[in-house]
Amino acid sequence: MTHAMNEARDVPERTAAQSSHGEGGGRLRRGRLRIYLGAAPGVGKTLAMLQAATELLRQGVDLRVGSLDCADDAARGELRMRLAALPGGREAAGELDLDALLARPPALLLVDRLARANPPGSRHAQRWQDVQELLAAGIDVHATLDVSHLESLKNRVEALTGQPVTETLPDWLLEEAHEVLLIDCLPGELRDFAPTTLAALRALALQVVAGRADSEVQRRYRPSGREAPAVLGRLLVAVDGDEQSEQLVRHASQVARRRQLPWTLVHVDDGRARGEESRRLLQAAQRLAERLGGEVVGLLGDEVADTLLRHARERRASVLLVGGHRRRWFGRGVVERLLRRARGLEIGVLAAEEAVSVPSFAVRGFVAGPLDYALALLATLLASAVAWGFSRMLALQNISLVFLAAVLLVAVRSGFGPALCCALLSFFAYDLLFIAPTFSLIVAHRVDVLGLLFFLLMAALTGNLATRQRRQMQALRETQAETAALLDLTRKLSAATDRRAVLAAAVEQFAAWRDLDVRLLGPDGAGALRVEAGVAGDLGKSERAAAEWVWQHELPAGLGTDTLPDGRWWWWPLSGERGPLALLGIAPRDGRPLPASRRHRLVALCQPLAQALARAQLAEELQAARLRGETEQLRSALLASVSHDLRTPLTVMHGAIDSLLTLDGQIAAADRRELLESTRDEAERLDRYIQNLLDMTRLGHGGLKLERDWVAPADIVASSLQRLRPVLASFRLETRIAGELPLLHVHAALIEQALVNVLENAARFSPPGGRLRVAVDSDGGELRLSVSDQGPGIPPAEREKIFDMFYTAARGDRGGPGTGLGLAICQGILGAHGGRVTVGEGLDGQGATLTLHLPLQPQPPGESERDDEAPVLP
Template sequence: MATERELDRLPDPDALPALAGREGRGKLKVFLGAAPGVGKTYAMLAAAQRLKAEGGDVVVGLAETHGRAETAAFLAGQEVLPRKKIPCRGRELEAFDIDAALKRRPALIVVDEFAHANPPDSRHPKRWQDVEELLDAGLDVWTTLNIQHLESLAEVVSRFIGVAVRETVPDRVLQRADDVVLVDITPDELIQRLHEGKVYLPETARRATQNFFTPRNLTALRELALRRTADRVDDQMVDLLRQHAIEGPWDTSEHLLVCVAADSQAEMVVNAGARLATRLNASWVVVHVAPETHAETDPARIRAMDRAFRLAKRLGAEAASLSSSDMIAEVLRYARRENVTQIMVGRARGAAWRRWLRRDFAIALVRRSLDIPVHVIAMPDAADHVAMPPRKRRLDAREMQWRGLFGSVAAVAVAVPIADSLKRLVGVHNVSMVFLLAVVVCAERFGLWSAVAASLLSYLAYSFFVTEPIFSFTVAAPADFLSLLAFLIVSILTSSLAGRVHDKSEEVRARARYTELLYDFSRKLSAAPKLDDALWAAAAHLHKARGGTIVFLLPQGDELRLAAAWPPTDEVSAGEMSAARWAFAKREAAGWRTDTLPNLPFQFRPLITPRGAVGVCGFEPRELSEPLSPEDERSLTAMLDQTALAIDRSVLVDEAVRSAALEENEKLRTTLLSSLSHDLKTPLSSITGAVTALRELGDRMPAEDRRDLLASIEEEAGRLARFVANLLDMSRLESGAVKVRGDFLDPTEIVRGAVERARKAFPGMRIETSLARDLPFIRGDAGLLEQVLFNLLDNAHKYGGEAGATIHARQEGQFVVLSVTDEGPGIKPGDLERIFEKFYRGGRPDGRKAGTGLGLSICKGLVEAMGGTIEAQSPAMRRRGARILARLPVTAMEKELKA
């Protein structure tokens, strides 16, 4: 057994899944540089040429030499894939042909300029996504990258260099690289290369040295490249040590939470969080929290939040939306639940009084976060910055604010003449309740802020129109001042309570609508009896809830088929089908507002269950330029999850039915093989023994013995023939190949034919007949009905022995009843229905199983094919025997003949 010391030196289990996840995936090597011109492509192609010379399977998928002769020289003798031509705005653009690369499948493929953007209508917007697909397909890839194209550093580089970085690569892609090769030269050497024309043309080089290629900029970029490469090497070393169980000590891993608001600064906070997470080597999550009483309706804020979440996912973070009346408590609750070790939040600059009035979210978070460190970063004071609203509430939509303000003015304006009338005509001096009524009406109709405004207006109106001296804000008596102050306090408290009740009621109504929507959707899915019905119900309900076209595609073999659509359609375009295949294969969304085929007007999402993807749903957004709101996202996700479960349930039911059928078939097959092994072996053994005796003894055998052996051979051969005939008849019945003729039949003739045939087959069996006179004709097939009676006599011979059987024929109403009765031991009451099942065999008098269990099953099939019924009765007479009755409908032949 392993000692405790040896157990401590086992590989870290947290490191092994990452190692196992690389199985089947290609390896990525990135040639990283601080700036263009340092020699990344040169170094990559030189290494590729050396590997090619050593016999490696190397293909150059794409290489940008930019006219540099020394770099282009390394392409000589290399296999270079032709570039794909893509028409765009009246001209053709060249791009990397990923399909040709996947078809060629080399061991190593070289793809230059990792951060480059692809032409419109390409499968992926970015080249790094093409590389990811190659890696997933198991191909090794070499590529090049400048440090400023890392997404978390792009903003920093843009700020201190003054050049916008438009093409970026998520940091997680570089973190997952197997090798990072730093291609580095000093700034002076790079500027010298620039002057010598080895980087750009002379005019371009002159402008570059004045703007980008300055010693200060190049030094800063070089520092970033060196730091990032050092971090990468450190990560690799840690991974190797953990995987090989080399002793630590190891620090506890960090987990960073980044709080963002729905404003234009959200992306800046996300980038800052990515940089901090990289420095901490931490996993991180981006969280947006909002009051639960109000849904986000401002399109600009929804777009800002959507951009921030998409950026976070590209940078390797998770994203989550939270809602609560106490936003600070919800953030801290989430942080503790997810084992967050550090929190980052942005704080806008601005006047202190403005931050105090808005109850700054960052300050409140710092004060209440006693056990988790909080990083507060200074951000520009954006006009749309969202701070924490007073009393943990957020202002409603702008139009609702104006409506509430007008409502409060109108309510107070109506309260003034009512109060004046009560004072003058009725003599009521305390009319404050009239103004409180206006406050409550505003709170109930428009919410908290309208009620607060009504409170202040009521206070002013009460002071101006009611308190002496009237038409003046002057208060004559101290008692009146105290009354006004009390009125103000009571009105504000009343407005606050009434506003809270209004907001809570709105929240309850919103949740009720959401719950009702999901309940209705779930009810329709559960009521659908078949998979197609469930899909059509889901498509119609989603269309009703979201608008636009909804399509569902399910796997059929190796392809996806259109299973349901609303409004009904029978085709999906080639581009949309490509996105659907991608979503199904990769288990991630594709199409509109994704990283795969984003120009499509559809977004396709996989329907995922615990057993994997079971289909794809495609939906058309209401507005191509607007992202989904958080509420739409939640409802859509919930509906798709329910649809996926409904599909999975239908698939499981179908599989259960197929499994039951296979189990039954296996049972029947086993029974048939058992029967075959016995019922074929016994007569074959008898025939073989008889033939052997005849051949060996020949004329020495007495003539009587020879006749007995020949009769035995004939009997056993007939038995085999009947057995094979039964198998063929059952096969014909199950396949529907039995063709029943509708001839007029005389039951008497059919009985006589069957009896004569049975006496030849069973010479020692006693067969009696009892036929009624003037039996009517029946319609049927003479051959099949005779076969039924013969099988019944055969069954009586097997179970009744030589005691014999009796055939009765009589008329009962509109039926002719044919029955065969034996004098055997009879049938157990519980087996009266089972004897007509395939392969069921009852016991013989000697206790052995007889026959194959097909005779009575064939009789049942043939009788029913002729429009009759068959049943068994036992005991038949004197508490013994069994009787099988076949009822066949009579025909009015005489009437037909007369007609």
Template sequence: MTEDEEPFRPEPEALLAEAGRADRGRLKIYLGMAPGVGKTYAMLEGARQAKAAGRDVVVGVVETHGRSETAALVQGLEVVPRRSIAHRGHTLQEFDLAAVLARRPQLVLVDELAHTNAPDCLHPKRWQDVTELLFAGINVYSTLNIQHIESLNDVVARITGVRVRETVPDKILEQADEVELVDLTPTELIERLNQGKVYAPELAGRALEKFFNPGNLAALRELALRRTADRVDDQVLGYMRAHGIEGPWPVNERILVCIGRDPASGLAVRAARRLADQLQASWIALHIERPNAPLPQAAESDPAEAAMKAAMDLGARVERVVGRDLPGEILRFAKRNNVTQIVISRSRGSWIKEILRRSLPHELVRRANGISVHVLTQNTQRQWRWGRDLRLPKGWLPWAGSMAGITAAVVAGELIPDLNRPGNMSTLFMAVVVFSAITFGRTVAAITSVAAFLCYNFFFLDPLIDFRVAHAVDLITLLIFLVVAITIGSLAGTVREQAEAAQARIKAMRALYDFASRLGATFRRDDLVHAVAIHANRVADHQAMVMLADGDELVISHAWPPEDALEPSGWAAARWAREHAEPAGFGTDTLPTADWHFRPIRTKDSIVGVVGIRRRDGERVASGEMLRTLDAVLDQAAVAIERIDYAEEAAKVEALDATDRLRGALLSSVSHDLRTPLTSILGSVTTLRQQGGQLTAEGREELLATIEEEADRLDRFVADLLNMTRLESGALETKADWIDVADLVDSAIRRVARRPKAELVGRKIPGDLPLIRADFVLLENVLMNLIDNALKHALGATQIVLTARRMGNRLELSVTDDGRGIDPDDLPHLFDKFYRAGRTDAGSAGAGLGLSICKGLVEAMGGEITVTSPTEIGRGARFTVSFATPPQPKSATAIEAEVGR
């Protein structure tokens, strides 16, 4: 390790992973290529060794399949009895998870990890039982065949022609603390099969024909070996990261290809893929971006972006790192990821560059310790391109500005005698060069330096007005001026480019920060899409459009500046971007002549839409940095869309749960409220039929009264249900008519006269009350419900009074009791459906519909209903119904008098 390298420290993610495994049980999987290799036998041997070491071992479930050697190993181990489950006329013996959790041994054996449990078990799969055991802190030994791993299911089906239905997720194998490969050669396994040690003799021949042939077994064996090796390699890498160990440990080959802004990077990517295929190794593509590097003008002109895309297409894991010390960052990344071989490209440059600049390949070779470095070179000399390598500015202004500066310096030197000295003029020309570098860039500064050199020689050194130099000292001074001018101009131009790059990155970071802040306060998809359009426009400085998927088609959702139309080529690019999940339009290989560039919005499950930017006149490609920032915006937008979708789905699920709860409450209440009066009616009718001749007249009258009362109660309940249905469906029709309040109150009191405690009901109605317009029958039902509510639920009440009074231009009808009152927590919910206040008497609870129906009926007639508790006496409750008092109708006497006149 060099002095400037930081010491390796444990990675937080690896430490957290180890800490997460501290409180859970450890899982050991015995992995085999096929049935019969001896997985269960090896598991039992391991269990016996653990028991001999003093560990508490039990057998949860072990399938011996009639093999005497395997059954013999079970002897001496505690066996937890299996659970018997009846299923389709058969009795199944399943693993008893509850019994093992209650027993809590140190180690439990659970054979056949991919087994599907019977329907009545707690979990549908045995691997889920194992997961619960591990969370409970119980260690588990289990067995698994390679064909039962989910990701290899299709591969095994193609090899053997047999698709296995029972599979285990790959994460179970990845979470296993130990994987022990139980291996046999195909010849040995076939011999065991012929000896009847795998299947019964009558099944062995069929197995040999289909599954257990040498070719299949050899392929399955290779799969098992490779999968076990991959798992062990992951464990080694995790151990190194958790303990801060500097790699590499060459236990498995891992290739790293370094990608830079070099035309040979594509060559390195293809070479790394070929090397990875030859070694059957994983490979990583790494691009290190220096913070002071100038930004590429366009993605098309950036070789690094093209090489990274090619690496991703070829299956590499793509990583990006920001750092100044390229060799140090590459080696640090390689050691962290246990890389064994590095592939890097090197373009041929001039011998001057080889002398002046540090060579990255040479530095890697010098500093690499235990890592092989492959250096690839191009066969042809790199061709110089003026437009690309010199970065010539566009337009005439940079050239005119620099030449104007040189001309001004010459004129000043000629007109001001004291300025016309070599030292002063060199400083003045140097200022012009620095100005050109800062304003127009390095290329213009280099040309300005040459122009200043020539003007300095031509106008201010002897002989004047001549390019010849009279003295050797002047020649040295002139050459030093040229070198210093070019150097200072180059440095100043580099500072300018770095400042522009920093500004662009700051702008991108600010845009991402603003967008992330806005997303945090966005809860509607429409607001989110509007924000995406605005920030896409801000990032790209182009017109932006967001199109969302509507079934199989795209629709324009938002655009900024607003736009509601798209030309056919734009539609084609948008559809292609959505269908293929890749960019399309100008600046891409798909529909490059379109005026729009579309990029997909990817969520975890699908492409939810596309975002497009319109090119300006004459623009051919889009900036690579802008596209990367736009991709970051789209990634955040996709996460936000998923969050909104999940929230909407959760709201729907919550609404369904609430509906189910209401439905359950309604069914429970309806069944109770219907059953109670029906039971009383049936009981009374049965008594009259069977014992009618033996009953006294009073007894028969009492039973008939009970039948009448309960039938009336049943009729009221059914009427409540019908009224609620009409209210919710909007089918309730009201018939407005003039109503005398005194008649209404008397009618309601008469209808409740036969109910229990009806003697508590009284009235206070003045004689000068105006008429109101309402539906007499519905309003009578409201008063009856309010009286009935008070009779049932007003605990400790001694009187219930119906009053009516005129309050301004409204008439109020009140039902007031002097009971204990209503709990303040219940008051806001009294008119909710199915709500039952806590003041209800035992056995008097109803469905919780009465007050809700009262509110609906009163509002349907244009009135208002309120509740107050306590009343003026400090207790009790008052329900008040109020209606506006319209202009009163003329009396018959008044009408006759008018007719007579």
């Protein structure tokens, strides 16, 4: 057994202060948590915890065992020997006695399986919540934990092991721990795991411990105000729109893979716009980084080196890779500034294999046109006129401010090129009109030469700064627009309840981008893709091939990518945990590929869209599963009733026919008529049973739906009592129906059968001459049909079991044991209608009351059942 981190002996600081729990005492600080972390069960976490506890016990620490859960028989014997030296170890069970621990708190408590769920009825749902309460009370806790139980790793562990993870705890608990020890063992010692699976789990455990170590380093450095070094680190690769960018990205990917580092492509926008070729090269490098598994980040900053270093500190980067050419963006000065200002950051410079072309910069966000330079000329003329008009009232130095204002105006309205032109024109106008000798470019005084040069410098700098400010303002507006679009889409999707509504909300959101055509594709049920929303029409051969490829591989393809780029559509998969849910198709109307910034905005909008589609799919599946379960329950109950409900009428009919055949001449006419009527009644009863059985069989196979219709509750009660007139003849029957009841939208025959089953059950268990009561009322959006009797009642422990098939409570059963299917059929019928059956107390403290709860639907206009319209009950 080895420890990945050095285990520092943790002697509790409060050993000498344990008497603080006496009267009036209390813990002065929060308890400390030590976690023994392992990659999998069986690595020896519990044994390591007990070994350390034995040493602390010899030092006089007030130590107690809270819980121990060891399923390994071999380890259990060693645990017994170690527990012999620990107080409370022999009595320790699988669960924590929280109240007893708080009543007499120890200095140190041992807790096994920190992520385990508590039994029902406990104060907290999970054991780690008990530990939080113990820590708040000042008790130190040593606990064991498998890395598979961390919430953030749940999906990855399930994918690795193929087994569901049912018990998890939040990751912040690991960060809160005072100490985390990694317990490991040789792979061959664990036979329950495949070598590849164990290797992956061990790698996860190492990553978790390394990540916690990085956080611990930062936490310890923070009080001193010093900058903490990175432990895990990250690689940043800074690119510009030049021919070396893709080469730099590939090299960064290889370095990151060799060093096992996450990596990010960074581009700094310093306010200067770039030409078309430069933008194309930059977008190509960003797409390559995404394909190679890197992250793409865009930054805004006036000074490239400072922006890169600031971002490296924020991301805890350890390596910064830049290009080695001598051009402006990453010129020699930038590299030198990085080397001079970086502290503890590795700077890598990749020399170009051949001469790299200079990235072409436009004059501003677009190429300046004649109107922009005309604006510069007009601004200079206006500034000259204003300055000439105020020249008698203003000093010479103040007149220059008028021309600076003109330069600033042009910079804000146009860009750096026109602003520089305005600065030069203002320079000559200022010299010509206001510097002696006037109307001449000759400068008589040397001090005026310095003033003119200073004016030209300030005009150029002011124009440059104003242009950058305008560019940054545009970028901020784009970011704000992206955030607003994301919030708007999220709001619309939150109100969508099904797939169609989600797709409609997405199309409505994307319709704001008028220069794009949008399509959303989904499966048509036959293995092909069809247009579900957006631009209608058939897909071409190349477009369909690209869409099908994206659906199969869950990767983007089409226009602007390296996969099937010949079409005019760019396809992006909207995927969930189980595969693609839909495809988003974007077609720029100008036919040009989308720039990286717009693709990133679209991808940001696709994430909540995919989540909404997954939520809608889950809701549909849950609804379908519920209906299938209820239908199967009802069908199974009715099919199982063949041996019960059909046998009784067949027996009666068989006996009557035998009597007629055997005693034909000896039976009186009245008796003969009674036998024939009995045979007819049982035949009709048998016909109803068979019809319901056939209907539910077809319903279970999807061939029949519940034939719902509006029916009065009193009609159902009257029909049920009429059918059971012979059975109920020996009882005192009471009916209580509310004065005004809403109509039910149900399958009337099935609800009648459910009520008949409940009435038959009440009659079978009630004594002769006893009371039976049928009550109908409504409240809270549901209607209740209650049947009460004076039988032996149903104990609370059996009230849930009576609805199970073939379960019979024989106490008081005058009609024999039966098969116990009537109430199971009743529950199945009510479940198919979205209702339920409950059991309560009977009449006068005796018997039981079975209540059928049926949900009420919005009533048809002008329809309700009043007492003066209700049918007369038998």
